[in-house]
Amino acid sequence: MSDVTPVEQLSEAQARAELARLAAEIGRANEAYHTLDAPEISDADYDALKQRNAAIEARFPDLKRADSPSTQVGAALAEGFGKIRHEVRMLSLENAFAAEDVADFEARIRSYLGFEGPLLYTAEPKIDGLSLSLRYEGGVLMQAATRGDGEMGENVTENARTIADIPATLSNAPEVLEVRGEVYMSHADFAALNARQQAAGEKTFANPRNAAAGSLRQLDPQITAARPLRFFAYSWGALSAPLAETQIEAIACLHRLGFQTNPLTRLCQGPEALLAQYRAIEAQRATLGYDIDGVVYKVNDLALQRRLGFRSTTPRWAIAHKFPAELAWTRLEAIDIQVGRTGALSPVARLKPVTVGGVVVSNATLHNEDYIAGRDSRGDTIRSGKDIRVGDWVQVYRAGDVIPKIADVDLTQRPPEAALFVFPHLCPQCGSEAIREEGDAVRRCTGGLICPAQAVERLKHFVSRNAFDIEGLGAKQVEAFYKDGWIARPADIFTLEQRFGAGLQQLKNREGWGAKSADNLFAAIRERRNISLNRLIFALGIRHVGETSASLLATHYGTWAAFETAMTAAQIGEGAEWAELIAIDGVGAVLASSLVTAFHQQAERAAIDVLVAHLSVQDVVTRAPVNSEVAGKTLVFTGTLEKMTRAEAKARAEALGAKVAGSVSAKTDLVIAGPGAGSKAKQAQALGVKIIDEDAWIALAGQA
Ligand SMILES: NC(=O)c1ccc[n+]([C@@H]2O[C@H](COP(=O)([O-])OP(=O)(O)OC[C@H]3O[C@@H](n4cnc5c(N)ncnc54)[C@H](O)[C@@H]3O)[C@@H](O)[C@H]2O)c1
Numbered sequence: 070m071s072d073v074t075p076v077e078q079l080s081e082a083q084a085r086a087e088l089a090r091l092a093a094e095i096g097r098a099n100e101a102y103h104t105l106d107a108p109e110i111s112d113a114d115y116d117a118l119k120q121r122n123a124a125i126e127a128r129f130p131d132l133k134r135a136d137s138p139s140t141q142v143g144a145a146l147a148e149g150f151g152k153i154r155h156e157v158r159m160l161s162l163e164n165a166f167a168a169e170d171v172a173d174f175e176a177r178i179r180s181y182l183g184f185e186g187p188l189l190y191t192a193e194p195k196i197d198g199l200s201l202s203l204r205y206e207g208g209v210l211m212q213a214a215t216r217g218d219g220e221m222g223e224n225v226t227e228n229a230r231t232i233a234d235i236p237a238t239l240s241n242a243p244e245v246l247e248v249r250g251e252v253y254m255s256h257a258d259f260a261a262l263n264a265r266q267q268a269a270g271e272k273t274f275a276n277p278r279n280a281a282a283g284s285l286r287q288l289d290p291q292i293t294a295a296r297p298l299r300f301f302a303y304s305w306g307a308l309s310a311p312l313a314e315t316q317i318e319a320i321a322c323l324h325r326l327g328f329q330t331n332p333l334t335r336l337c338q339g340p341e342a343l344l345a346q347y348r349a350i351e352a353q354r355a356t357l358g359y360d361i362d363g364v365v366y367k368v369n370d371l372a373l374q375r376r377l378g379f380r381s382t383t384p385r386w387a388i389a390h391k392f393p394a395e396l397a398w399t400r401l402e403a404i405d406i407q408v409g410r411t412g413a414l415s416p417v418a419r420l421k422p423v424t425v426g427g428v429v430v431s432n433a434t435l436h437n438e439d440y441i442a443g444r445d446s447r448g449d450t451i452r453s454g455k456d457i458r459v460g461d462w463v464q465v466y467r468a469g470d471v472i473p474k475i476a477d478v479d480l481t482q483r484p485p486e487a488a489l490f491v492f493p494h495l496c497p498q499c500g501s502e503a504i505r506e507e508g509d510a511v512r513r514c515t516g517g518l519i520c521p522a523q524a525v526e527r528l529k530h531f532v533s534r535n536a537f538d539i540e541g542l543g544a545k546q547v548e549a550f551y552k553d554g555w556i557a558r559p560a561d562i563f564t565l566e567q568r569f570g571a572g573l574q575q576l577k578n579r580e581g582w583g584a585k586s587a588d589n590l591f592a593a594i595r596e597r598r599n600i601s602l603n604r605l606i607f608a609l610g611i612r613h614v615g616e617t618s619a620s621l622l623a624t625h626y627g628t629w630a631a632f633e634t635a636m637t638a639a640q641i642g643e644g645a646e647w648a649e650l651i652a653i654d655g656v657g658a659v660l661a662s663s664l665v666t667a668f669h670q671q672a673e674r675a676a677i678d679v680l681v682a683h684l685s686v687q688d689v690v691t692r693a694p695v696n697s698e699v700a701g702k703t704l705v706f707t708g709t710l711e712k713m714t715r716a717e718a719k720a721r722a723e724a725l726g727a728k729v730a731g732s733v734s735a736k737t738d739l740v741i742a743g744p745g746a747g748s749k750a751k752q753a754q755a756l757g758v759k760i761i762d763e764d765a766w767i768a769l770a771g772q773a
Pocket residue numbers: 098099101102103108109110111112113115116142143160161162163164193194195196197198199200216250251303304365389469
């Protein structure tokens with residue numbers, strides 16, 4: 070970040086361009102973090118982007134965008150959950166990073182209130198989990214909602230009921246009481262969960278916050294029930310009667326009602342006392358057993374809190390004083406290039422082991438080529454490139470995630486022999502050319518199936534939980550079988566029994582394999598010859614085709630034969646098959662080209678055909694009620710639906726045997742247009758397609 074233009078030197082045009090870039094970048098980070106529970110950048114990087122955005126907006130207030138990240142809370146809700154509108158909005162917190170920010174906070178409050186007497190605050194650990202609002206009516210837990218975008222949250226009531234720290238009933242509570250707090254996972258529970266996930270060949274979580282968010286936001290409450298979540302109460306939403314007159318008493322009241330409240334919460338007078346408490350909490354951070362990422366200061370007097378009120382996304386009466394990212398310096402010993410399933414070459418820093426925030430770190434991600442690449446021949450810095458070289462003294466950090474990153478390079482300590490790192494243009498695993506397509510930050514090996522790294526990663530993907538999920542054949546076994554030349558492609562899995570079954574000798578001789586487990590493995594493989602279409606499409610491991618898109622494709626085409634015929638006939642960018650493919654709601658041009666390419670590339674195609682010959686692929690059964698008027702029809706939803714989510718409407722339509730498309734064409738039978746419907750409704754009119762509103766749709770679709 071040291072090489073960006075200072076805000077004071079930005080021209081108006083530069084500022085405008087940068088605000089646009091920041092809005093996009095922060096939006097993407099928000100979605101990855103809040104909606105998908107899979108952050109792509111560290112919290113420290115995220116905070117830096119937000120600060121930069123705020124600084125530019127402060128200097129150029131007229132350039133502030135309508136979609137400015139500083140006016141948004143959280144991110145869009147994930148699909149699949151019901152929505153709950155928060156009676157009282159759930160907001161974010163303003164951040165403080167330095168002691169001056171805390172002094173400013175107090176000064177702003179004093180000037181806002183015109184208040185000169187002593188000011189009391191609570192200092193509370195900022196728990197690094199996700200917030201949850203629990204609505205009790207008559208002392209009974211009725212509803213639980215995530216923060217979502219602050220206005221609307223996801224309905225996770227059944228999941229919340231499985232958390233031991235959340236009482237199902239309260240005695241002596243106000244008639245209506247919304248208790249707010251943080252769902253989190255302890256370090257010990259997180260480590261145990263990841264160990265279980267790993268043993269089962271399932272995905273592991275990057276950090277306790279992701280694990281907590283991913284565990285609470287499950288569509289199946291039984292999964293949540295199996296995850297050790299905890300809850301600290303620290304706030305409230307709608308109330309039929311006040312809890313207390315001060316923040317500290319209100320917290321005590323929540324505690325008496327049966328909630329866990331954080332024992333490190335203290336009352337402090339003025340910034341000095343707050344900073345002392347901050348340091349005291351920071352000193353205990355490593356031994357708490359759960360993650361905290363700062364200390365929250367709140368004006369204690371609730372009457373003053375009411376007077377101070379809110380800005381667009383944050384209260385004026387509170388601030389989150391964040392801990393600095395955990396940092397350490399060490400030597401970069403080597404840069405390795407790893408090759409992934411889709412051929413992506415990822416540089417990894419091998420470090421002299423160093424302890425960062427209590428964890429020994431010996432690897433760090435270097436993201437991609439541009440991140441390492443430094444200066445051009447004139448010595449100018451390429452944007453964002455850090456000029457990282459083998460032998461460098463580098464600063465490593467972990468901030469809210471376990472994958473460590475490089476924060477800085479100390480050029481004064483660079484050994485004279487350290488040479489500019491040359492990113493390979495050939496795959497280190499198979500020697501094929503590695504190319505970078507325009508607009509792609511990633512260089513990819515073009516070896517496809519002949520590349521051993523890609524082949525192994527694909528096999529691992531093929532047997533993963535949401536793909537073929539073959540019992541007894543996890544990532545480790547696949548790797549070992551590949552190494553011994555037993556399997557090279559997915560299809561080989563299905564000839565294992567034929568090749569080794571008779572004697573079983575070789576398999577029996579393998580470490581950890583008895584005749585029994587060999588039999589079990591063959592049985593599991595046989596069972597998986599029968600596979601659902603969506604799993605098969607996902608398992609092929611085609612770039613950009615995730616689980617969701619695989620399901621969309623399966624639902625749309627219904628049978629392997631139909632899917633395969635369409636992919637074979639499709640031409641990128643032209644023709645009816647292409648048009649049909651990209652008209653599927655949720656399938657974009659990037660995904661579509663990747664699919665079509667895979668089916669037209671000779672070796673890939675041959676591998677697919679050989680595989681499918683071993684399988685019996687189940688058709689997608691549409692359980693269409695005979696009398697549904699929309700069965701077999703193609704529908705398009707446009708504009709805002711007010712009574713159900715898009716996801717819900719779509720699921721309902723599909724349950725009735727309809728297809729849902731993303732754009733209007735001559736094949737569209739019916740358009741359901743809510744308020745704000747634009748071009749799609751116009752196009753439907755032009756094509757003479759019938760248009761109905763949401764109420765008419767509900768009448769047509771009936772109750773779910
Ligand atoms: N890495 C990423 O890509 C990424 C993306 C988005 C957000 N983030 C992280 O999230 C932060 C901003 O998002 P945000 O708005 O969710 O959080 P925030 O930092 O603005 O804080 C608000 C949240 O703090 C939590 N909290 C914990 N203890 C609390 C207490 N005692 N009192 C009140 N609130 C308490 C609540 O969940 C509340 O919603 C960033 O600073 C960053 O750390 C990271």
